[in-house]
Amino acid sequence: MTSEYAIVSRGLSKHFGNLKAVSELDLKVPRGQIYGFLGPNGSGKSTTIRMLCGLLTPTEGSATVLDTEIPGSARLLKPRIGYMTQKFSLFGDMTVMENLQFIGEIYSFPKSGRKERIRELLAKYDLFDQRKQLAGTMSGGQKQRLALACAVLHRPELLLLDEPTSAVDPQSRRDFWANLFRLAEGGTTIMVSTHYMDEAERCHRLAILDRGVKVADGTPQELQAGTGMHIIEVTADDPYHAQEALDEGDVVASVTQLGMRLRVLIPQQVEDPVGVVTRLLDGHGVQADVRETTASLEDVFVAVTMGTVGHAK
Amino acid sequence: MKSLSRLLAITKKEVRQLLRDRLTFGMIVGIPVIQMLLFGYAINTDVRNLRTAVSDQANTHLSQQFIAELRETQVVDIVEFVSTPAALEEHLRIGEISVGVVIPADFDRRVIDPERPAVHLLVDGSDPTISNVAIQLRNMPIAFDTRAAKRRSNNIEVRPSYNPERRTPVNIIPGLMGVILTLTMMLFTAVAIVRERERGNLELLINTPVSSAELMIGKVIPYVVIGMIQLALILIVGDVLFQVPMRGSVLDLYLASGAFIAANLSLGLVISTVAKTQFQAMQMTFFVLMPSILLSGFVFPFDGMPPVAQYLGEILPVTHYIRLTRGIMLRDAALIELYPELIALGIFTLLAMTGAALRFTKRLD
Numbered sequence: 001m002t003s004e005y006a007i008v009s010r011g012l013s014k015h016f017g018n019l020k021a022v023s024e025l026d027l028k029v030p031r032g033q034i035y036g037f038l039g040p041n042g043s044g045k046s047t048t049i050r051m052l053c054g055l056l057t058p059t060e061g062s063a064t065v066l067d068t069e070i071p072g073s074a075r076l077l078k079p080r081i082g083y084m085t086q087k088f089s090l091f092g093d094m095t096v097m098e099n100l101q102f103i104g105e106i107y108s109f110p111k112s113g114r115k116e117r118i119r120e121l122l123a124k125y126d127l128f129d130q131r132k133q134l135a136g137t138m139s140g141g142q143k144q145r146l147a148l149a150c151a152v153l154h155r156p157e158l159l160l161l162d163e164p165t166s167a168v169d170p171q172s173r174r175d176f177w178a179n180l181f182r183l184a185e186g187g188t189t190i191m192v193s194t195h196y197m198d199e200a201e202r203c204h205r206l207a208i209l210d211r212g213v214k215v216a217d218g219t220p221q222e223l224q225a226g227t228g229m230h231i232i233e234v235t236a237d238d239p240y241h242a243q244e245a246l247d248e249g250d251v252v253a254s255v256t257q258l259g260m261r262l263r264v265l266i267p268q269q270v271e272d273p274v275g276v277v278t279r280l281l282d283g284h285g286v287q288a289d290v291r292e293t294t295a296s297l298e299d300v301f302v303a304v305t306m307g308t309v310g311h312a313k
Numbered sequence: 314m315k316s317l318s319r320l321l322a323i324t325k326k327e328v329r330q331l332l333r334d335r336l337t338f339g340m341i342v343g344i345p346v347i348q349m350l351l352f353g354y355a356i357n358t359d360v361r362n363l364r365t366a367v368s369d370q371a372n373t374h375l376s377q378q379f380i381a382e383l384r385e386t387q388v389v390d391i392v393e394f395v396s397t398p399a400a401l402e403e404h405l406r407i408g409e410i411s412v413g414v415v416i417p418a419d420f421d422r423r424v425i426d427p428e429r430p431a432v433h434l435l436v437d438g439s440d441p442t443i444s445n446v447a448i449q450l451r452n453m454p455i456a457f458d459t460r461a462a463k464r465r466s467n468n469i470e471v472r473p474s475y476n477p478e479r480r481t482p483v484n485i486i487p488g489l490m491g492v493i494l495t496l497t498m499m500l501f502t503a504v505a506i507v508r509e510r511e512r513g514n515l516e517l518l519i520n521t522p523v524s525s526a527e528l529m530i531g532k533v534i535p536y537v538v539i540g541m542i543q544l545a546l547i548l549i550v551g552d553v554l555f556q557v558p559m560r561g562s563v564l565d566l567y568l569a570s571g572a573f574i575a576a577n578l579s580l581g582l583v584i585s586t587v588a589k590t591q592f593q594a595m596q597m598t599f600f601v602l603m604p605s606i607l608l609s610g611f612v613f614p615f616d617g618m619p620p621v622a623q624y625l626g627e628i629l630p631v632t633h634y635i636r637l638t639r640g641i642m643l644r645d646a647a648l649i650e651l652y653p654e655l656i657a658l659g660i661f662t663l664l665a666m667t668g669a670a671l672r673f674t675k676r677l678d
Contacts, residue, residue: 078522089517105322108315
């Protein structure tokens with residue numbers, strides 16, 4: 001019997017000495033979707049991914065990955081998952097072709113179809129011209145495409161990607177995401193960790209992690225609707241003074257500057273937030289345009305990690 | 314079947330990387346040949362031409378005859394004559410000479426007096442080999458006069474059975490084989506695995522279906538072959554340049570070497586599970602290499618060491634291997650006659666392999 005979820009984790013925790021890298025994580029990742037893992041560095045994203053593929057043993061809790069119990073049967077899982085490490089981990093002193101062949105052999109990909117599969121991947125990930133180049137001499141984007149090609153060669157049901165786009169330019173990132181969507185359409189479940197907001201926004205669902213704790217999860221739309229905050233955008237000629245003025249307000253939860261604009265978060269229960277902000281600015285003689293707007297994922301992130309990351313005033 | 318093909322995939326990859334890494338490949342051939350040339354020619358316990366100064370206070374016909382005889386031994390090379398014994402000591406201290414010869418003014422009379430030494434030798438005792446050799450000079454007969462004491466006859470005749478000409482390379486090279494194989498086998502294995510950990514390759518590999526055993530055995534196989542190639546190189550160079558005899562069976566020697574290579578590879582694997590960086594792996598290798606040179610009987614005679622050092626020596630695989638190589642190559646012993654050494658190597662391999670397998674897990678924590 002196959003569950004509708006590729007991953008279900010129950011109270012998954014990992015402690016390194018006194019450090020609680022991941023605390024009681026409950027996750028449900030539906031099959032065939034791209035599930036994002038958003039959080040700052042050190043929030044436990046990599047640790048979680050490593051626990052889910054059996055690289056690390058959870059201190060507490062367990063998970064069911066592709067109907068296999070973790071910890072315990074991780075070995076059975078290896079042929080069914082693909083994993084892309086944060087750091088490029090293929091062999092730099094072997095060519096693109098040799099790396100792919102090696103991965104094919106290691107996963108015991110049927111010999112009859114191996115050549116064809118490799119040719120297909122070279123074409124799909126635009127590596128055909130580089131096939132005889134040493135992997136170590138390629139650009140960041142090319143390395144990343146090779147890593148993805150290697151991770152999917154054996155057609156895994158679940159793909160775990162640990163910050164796959166941290167070393168590539170924006171164009172390569174766009175292409176990379178196009179590839180991920182293609183894979184998801186083909187039925188592959190993808191779990192991807194990132195600290196880029198725009199990437200998180202592209203996921204079907206995402207969880208926000210802060211210091212090892214899941215602080216929010218849902219679809220990007222659900223998260224944006226459920227911040228519990230009014231989002232006020234202030235456009236001022238002198239954003240520095242405007243920020244000073246707003247910092248004095250008791251009800252202002254957070255102020256973030258974006259060029260000439262300020263995004264101000266004010267708890268939902270406060271009435272007439274635009275009026276509150278306008279009065280604060282007027283009190284300091286700051287001229288500004290004030291209007292309420294909808295939450296971006298960045299606002300969600302600020303709202304849910306407030307008080308712990310230091311965004312709050 | 315899948316397991317074997319995965320193992321071969323690892324081996325194939327390892328060979329491919331090795332062939333591409335020209336420096337390492339060069340070392341495989343270079344290390345044994347260079348060390349053979351270096352040690353084969355440089356190490357010579359048959360000491361000659363010690364720099365010597367003489368203070369001849371007698372300056373008689375007899376004393377000059379003595380100096381001439383001293384020269385003829387070729388043990389000493391008289392480079393200077395000085396006037397006083399004090400000057401000799403000065404030369405000795407600053408390292409200009411290794412031996413100082415004092416011929417007292419009453420040399421002629423002392424020669425015929427068995428109670429009093431005729432000559433004083435000042436010897437640089439800071440080098441044990443030099444003092445040993447100089448002490449041999451003591452036995453040099455001083456009998457220029459018919460009235461002098463009758464020349465002492467040698468009561469014990471020594472016949473060095475397997476090396477009658479006492480050529481040092483004959484003794485050095487079978488031991489050197491052990492030291493070279495220890496260095497290369499241990500270092501290559503340890504570094505090969507630690508390097509993959511450093512570069513992040515290991516994180517990828519342990520996420521594939523490949524098992525720890527497949528990974529370790531697959532990585533080690535190329536190095537077994539390399540060890541055998543090095544052995545052949547050493548034997549050829551030893552035969553061509555140093556005429557080291559091969560009296561026993563070559564097959565026996567290869568079997569013994571196989572057991573020894575296995576012991577070193579498993580030790581290399583243990584190191585690879587402990588070391589986090591290649592630098593640490595190298596340091597640990599040298600930690601084993603130094604006692605392998607000094608406590609194995611390669612440089613210093615095993616029997617001369619205190620019991621504690623002997624126990625330590627017995628732990629090292631190279632000690633047993635040197636006994637095997639000397640036995641097979643020089644004394645024409647059969648491998649089966651030397652079975653205790655083989656058992657020792659087997660036990661070592663078994664323990665080290667177990668240790669490595671226990672420490673190496675396919676997890677990161």
